[in-house]
Amino acid sequence: MPGGGESRPFYTAEMIRTLFVSSPARVMVLCLLVIVCLSGCAVVAVADLAVTTVSTVVSTGVKATGAVIDAVIPDSSSKK
Numbered sequence: 001m002p003g004g005g006e007s008r009p010f011y012t013a014e015m016i017r018t019l020f021v022s023s024p025a026r027v028m029v030l031c032l033l034v035i036v037c038l039s040g041c042a043v044v045a046v047a048d049l050a051v052t053t054v055s056t057v058v059s060t061g062v063k064a065t066g067a068v069i070d071a072v073i074p075d076s077s078s079k080k
Helices: 012-018 024-072
Strands: none
Touching: none
C-alpha cells in the first residue's frame, strides 16, 4: 500500500453476517427475483423451440415436395 498503511478489507465481518442472515422478507424477495428471471428464460426457450420446430417441419415439407416433383416430372437431362 502506498504510505505504508494497513489495508482494510472491503467487507467487514458485520457486513457479511448481515448479508447471510436470512429473514423471511429477504428470502421472499430473493425467491421472487429468481422466479421472474427464470420465467423470462422459459419464455425465450419456448419461443426458440417453436421456431425450430416450425423451421424443421417446413424444411422437411419442402424436401418431400421436391422429391415428389422430381419423381413425377422427368428430368430433361436424363433424356439426352
